[in-house]
Amino acid sequence: MLERLVYISTAAPDLTVPEVRRIVARSQMRNRQLDVTGMLLLVRSEFLQVLEGQRDMLDEVVGYISRSPRHQDIRLIERQPITTRRFDGWHMGLLVTDALADQVEALKARRTSVDAVIEAMRANADLM
Numbered sequence: 001m002l003e004r005l006v007y008i009s010t011a012a013p014d015l016t017v018p019e020v021r022r023i024v025a026r027s028q029m030r031n032r033q034l035d036v037t038g039m040l041l042l043v044r045s046e047f048l049q050v051l052e053g054q055r056d057m058l059d060e061v062v063g064y065i066s067r068s069p070r071h072q073d074i075r076l077i078e079r080q081p082i083t084t085r086r087f088d089g090w091h092m093g094l095l096v097t098d099a100l101a102d103q104v105e106a107l108k109a110r111r112t113s114v115d116a117v118i119e120a121m122r123a124n125a126d127l128m
Ligand SMILES: Cc1cc2nc3c(=O)[nH]c(=O)nc-3n(C[C@H](O)[C@H](O)[C@H](O)COP(=O)(O)O)c2cc1C
Pocket: 023, 024, 026, 027, 028, 030, 031, 040, 047, 049, 061, 064, 065, 068, 069, 070, 071, 092
């Protein structure tokens, strides 16, 4: 079954953007093998990641993610079945921008939907 998982976490205090790029480069190889797609957003010192894939593959990737010392305080926002991917072909996009800070805050407060945030991520990714 195709599923989507969204979480928010806090970046390790000493984590740099070049290190985040290296994490994403390594992740892309594994995600490609597991056919996991999605996008990682870094807003200030918080990550928001959208992951799409078959249930078992998502479980495997979530295992790697939750064991990484590069972030902490991982909060699951949503995990649910989906019919279509929103990040088809992106074996992990990376978006580093504070422009989405308000959307992330709104999602944490449940004042906006995951779908609205995904659309904002896609719109910003297209600008880059
Ligand atoms: C914010 C964040 C996002 C990650 N996303 C993925 C991912 O999409 N796919 C994956 O296989 N691993 C992902 N990981 C896990 C690590 O990249 C991976 O396990 C790493 O190569 C282990 O090395 P490390 O201990 O240096 O972090 C992520 C880790 C972090 C911190």
